[in-house]
Amino acid sequence: MTTDNRQMWAELGIDLKKHDMLMNALPPIYKEIYLSQRNRPQGMGFFDFVVGDIHGIRVRELRQHAKDGAKVVATYCVFVPDEIVLAAGAIPVGLCAGTNFSIQAAEQVLPHNTCDLIKSSFGFKLGRTCPYIQASHLIVGETTCDGKKKMFEILSEYQPVYVMEVPNKKNKVSRELWLSEVVAFKGVVEKLTGNKITEDKLAQAIKLVNGKRRALQRLYQTRKANPPPISGKDALLVTQVSFYDDVARDTQQINALCDELEKRISNREGVFPPNCPRILISGCPMAIPNWKLHHLLETSGAAVVCEESCIGTRSFSDLVGEDKRSMDDLLKAIADRYMEIHCACFTPNTERIEDILRLAKEYKVDGVVHYNLLYCHTYANEAVRVDKALEKEGIPLLRVETDYGDDSGQLRNRIDAFLEMIQG
Ligand code: BJ8
Secondary structure: OOHHHHHHHHHOOOOHHHHHHHHHHHHHHHHHHHHOOOOOOOOHHHHHHHHHOOOOHHHHHHHHHHHOOOOEEEEOOOOOOHHHHHHOOOEEEEOOOOOHHHHHHHOOOOOOOOOHHHHHHHHHHHOOOOHHHHHOOEEEEEOOOHHHHHHHHHHOOOOOEEEEOOOOOOOHHHHHHHHHHHHHHHHHHHHHHOOOOOHHHHHHHHHHHHHHHHHHHHHHHHOOOOOOOOOHHHHHHHHHHOOOOOHHHHHHHHHHHHHHHHHHHHOOOOOOOOOOOEEEEEEOOOOOOOOHHHHHHHOOOOEEEEEEOOOOHHHHOOOOOOOOOOHHHHHHHHHHHHOOOOOOOOOOOHHHHHHHHHHHHHOOOOEEEEEEEOOOHHHHHHHHHHHHHHHHHOOOEEEEEEOOOOOHHHHHHHHHHHHHHHHO
């Protein structure tokens, strides 16, 4: 913790006392969960470094961009098109929070029976403990779930918020609505930045963000190997960091990591014993530093090989078409790609069930763990259909409903029983 960082946090209006508590709590947790792993790829060094200075270097970069006249746009959901933000010379940064540190503050305002992801991120604003929120000029929300939708109304009393309307269906009318939202968002970002988004800039931004998605696709491809060359925990961290790091640098680092992982695969080198139980996690996103489920599974003898999640395949599986030239076509390509995110906010959402079945086969998993944040009703209800579909295919499922609290003992018992059952 340098004096420079403290000065920067103070300038951002951070509550330094509370923030110190958070910064002191993270290193021992990280050491226990991450640094204790054996045979980690060397390429994880970059991601360790990023987390080690989580509120330092990147925030400093954002501040420098702001001093140079650029805007910082904070987001809560993979529906907000980063391409548009980048094309206007602004910087997108993912805000969701995965710790119960900020929940007490949030519960002074929000109802207790709100999911922890919402409470955690809102609590960071209320408690002034997140420099990313403090450094942002605009927060972009969306109407994906009722909890977030209503939280954004309250959040707008603290900081400028703009909300995109994400439709609930995938029909023609909904697609038109979503396209109009994407077009309107372009106008909002142009107004914020004072920069006109040109066709060239938008095409460049599309290529840039697609590059990161391709790198993440490559990373996930390596996890299909038996034994997997990287732990699920490490892969989770890579996707979590990809939400707030510089896009070009992050892409380069993921690709460097993949070079190493592909060599490991040729040498049949893995981080787990061959043929250990392979698990697909599906469900709610896991914002940094929410590593609980992966840690429990992987310290109980399983390997997490894929996440059907917005902190996994949903964030990178589809690319925006790169062959478009006119502004209308470019915006349409963006809108079309984002409508392929199969969030449980849609009804019906059969495509997500199909994805889970396909991923279970592609990654040769022995079982699926459905991860549900407590009070997230869309995913909890959709789990009923997921359950039926997996049962029909004979794929074992463990449904986990949890929050950011410490229920590790109880979860470990259920996980152990599940792993015993699938190894039968
Ligand atoms: S596209 S999953 S990132 S909305 S867990 S806050 S849904 S009550 S996060 Fe999400 Fe976008 Fe969908 Fe993905 Fe609400 Fe559920 Fe909480 Fe959630």
